[in-house]
Amino acid sequence: xxxxxxxxxxxxxxSNEIGYPEVPKTSLDLHIxxxxxxxxxxGIPISAIEGIFSAGQSSEIAEHxxxxxxxxxxxxxxxxxxxIHVHHALLAIYAGVIDVALVTHGENGWSxxxxxxxxxxxxxxxxxxxxxxEMTMSYGFSGAPSNYSHAMVRHNHLYGTTPEDFAxxxxxxxxxxxxxxxxxxxxxxxxxxxGPITIDDVQNARMISWPLTMLHCCLVTDHGGAVLIxxxxxxxxxxTNPVWIAGAGENMSHSNMLEMGDFTATSAFASSHTAYEMAxxxxxxxELALLYDSFSITPALTAEMVGLAPRGKGHLLWKEGHAAPGxxxxxxxxxxxxxxxxxxxxxxxxxxxxxxxxxxxxxxxxNGIKGKQTNARxxxxxxxxxSLSTTGTLVLVADD
Amino acid sequence: xxxxxxxxxxxxxxxxFYDGAKEGKLLLPRCQDCNRVHWYPRHIxxxxxxxxxxxxxxxxxxxxxxxxxxxxxxxxxxxxVPFVTAYIDLNxxxxxxxxxxxxxxxxxxxxxxGAKVKVEFDQASEDIHIPFWRVVEE
Numbered sequence: 001x002x003x004x005x006x007x008x009x010x011x012x013x014x015s016n017e018i019g020y021p022e023v024p025k026t027s028l029d030l031h032i033x034x035x036x037x038x039x040x041x042x043g044i045p046i047s048a049i050e051g052i053f054s055a056g057q058s059s060e061i062a063e064h065x066x067x068x069x070x071x072x073x074x075x076x077x078x079x080x081x082x083x084i085h086v087h088h089a090l091l092a093i094y095a096g097v098i099d100v101a102l103v104t105h106g107e108n109g110w111s112x113x114x115x116x117x118x119x120x121x122x123x124x125x126x127x128x129x130x131x132x133x134e135m136t137m138s139y140g141f142s143g144a145p146s147n148y149s150h151a152m153v154r155h156n157h158l159y160g161t162t163p164e165d166f167a168x169x170x171x172x173x174x175x176x177x178x179x180x181x182x183x184x185x186x187x188x189x190x191x192x193x194x195g196p197i198t199i200d201d202v203q204n205a206r207m208i209s210w211p212l213t214m215l216h217c218c219l220v221t222d223h224g225g226a227v228l229i230x231x232x233x234x235x236x237x238x239x240t241n242p243v244w245i246a247g248a249g250e251n252m253s254h255s256n257m258l259e260m261g262d263f264t265a266t267s268a269f270a271s272s273h274t275a276y277e278m279a280x281x282x283x284x285x286x287e288l289a290l291l292y293d294s295f296s297i298t299p300a301l302t303a304e305m306v307g308l309a310p311r312g313k314g315h316l317l318w319k320e321g322h323a324a325p326g327x328x329x330x331x332x333x334x335x336x337x338x339x340x341x342x343x344x345x346x347x348x349x350x351x352x353x354x355x356x357x358x359x360x361x362x363x364x365x366x367n368g369i370k371g372k373q374t375n376a377r378x379x380x381x382x383x384x385x386x387s388l389s390t391t392g393t394l395v396l397v398a399d400d
Numbered sequence: 401x402x403x404x405x406x407x408x409x410x411x412x413x414x415x416x417f418y419d420g421a422k423e424g425k426l427l428l429p430r431c432q433d434c435n436r437v438h439w440y441p442r443h444i445x446x447x448x449x450x451x452x453x454x455x456x457x458x459x460x461x462x463x464x465x466x467x468x469x470x471x472x473x474x475x476x477x478x479x480x481v482p483f484v485t486a487y488i489d490l491n492x493x494x495x496x497x498x499x500x501x502x503x504x505x506x507x508x509x510x511x512x513x514g515a516k517v518k519v520e521f522d523q524a525s526e527d528i529h530i531p532f533w534r535v536v537e538e
Contacts, residue, residue, distance in 0.1 A: 026411050032443040046449040066446025134408045135440040138530045139499045140477030149468035157513045210469035210508050
């Protein structure tokens with residue numbers, strides 16, 4: 001069967017009250033009413049929705065519905081976004097990734113004049129209508145570190161770990177950075193505080209959000225990166241070596257950390273499962289791991305989720321030296337978000353490093369660094385977004 | 401002294417919560433079909449997708465699920481550092497977030513996961529009262 005007619009639109013409905021509602025509506029309210037109505041119309045329960053497509057609000061909508069979708073698309077390119085969503089949904093269904101896709105729209109173009117674009121307020125982000133934000137904004141949180149610290153405290157409580165255990169992550173990752181001349185913290189020449197660090201350095205650094213000191217936290221830098229992906233015929237004809245996308249998966253457990261059921265578990269469990277299954281490979285086959293290290297807790301938790309370590313023991317990969325240069329499972333070989341570069345969204349840095357390590361031809365590009373540090377043939381890449389909220393996992397394989 | 405920290409703006413969805421808070425009551429959304437309480441307020445039950453949701457008065461009691469100590473903050477909160485933030489398991493189920501009271505931010509080892517907490521409200525403006533949780537005796 002070809003792509004044509006690989007999927008059909010099976011229902012379409014609108015919010016209960018559209019136009020000029022008597023009582024102002026939030027965008028979220030308009031979304032949810034329409035979703036409930038199309039579910040009733042088709043008899044497809046909301047719980048059967050596997051992919052969410054909206055112009056920018058997909059993670060909040062999924063969380064509001066209590067769903068953990070395995071396909072998340074927030075393409076927002078103007079009024080045509082929804083036709084593009086249908087195209088993307090067609091591809092996802094044709095490929096067998098999902099069976100049921102939701103394309104949803106909620107936009108209070110009129111009500112926002114009374115209650116704001118987000119829905120109703122004057123605070124950052126445009127207002128109420130995001131009840132999750134509304135119910136967390138009053139408590140002095142100041143970005144990602146102020147939230148991730150709660151996950152480490154919970155991990156300490158459940159598994160008897162300590163903040164010192166996690167300090168091995170930045171220490172080992174800094175060792176990798178010393179091998180990468182483009183890493184911000186490579187040496188005293190690249191940065192005043194660059195070069196090797198100790199556990200004491202990490203633990204005695206300025207406290208940001210206890211138990212996370214500054215050295216448990218990633219850098220804030222500039223970065224640009226780009227990746228080209230092509231079909232096999234093109235991939236084999238170029239001067240560069242291909243790195244094959246053997247497996248891919250995505251998932252989300254929540255948007256707001258308030259909705260994170262288990263603070264020591266992320267959706268990387270589900271996204272890596274999908275990726276491994278597609279690849280026909282498992283964690284025992286991975287020779288390199290690039291796990292988003294926004295904070296020391298992040299890659300340690302992720303290692304547990306993607307099967308590289310048992311629950312409660314992810315930190316041991318660093319503490320026992322396995323993840324270090326010369327170890328059995330090199331990890332974050334560029335120096336990571338902790339010591340190489342972290343611009344806010346570090347996922348591209350992961351892709352560039354994965355290509356560098358697996359292709360052997362990255363030196364030809366501007367970002368290429370001579371001297372790839374591993375001879376790995378397989379690599380798991382896991383990006384983590386939000387507050388341990390969303391994950392995308394890739395299983396990449398070097399060319400034969 | 402006027403309240404100098406972020407004050408939420410209610411939407412039609414959340415207004416009943418603030419009406420309750422003004423009277424010192426912790427109102428929680430509960431699904432009439434599956435009976436489960438959820439937090440934050442929803443247009444639809446995140447457990448069974450019913451839209452029949454009403455508000456019940458909660459016990460105002462819970463337990464500390466996890467916490468952290470904030471040493472860096474912005475706006476009015478910057479004057480308060482260090483302070484303890486926490487996620488609270490409600491007796492009725494699901495979870496709220498708070499700045500935790502009745503604890504020593506300079507001695508995090510003395511703060512206990514599982515500690516009993518009770519809600520109290522701060523008046524932030526004429527109509528908005530914000531819930532905070534305090535560790536209390538067992």
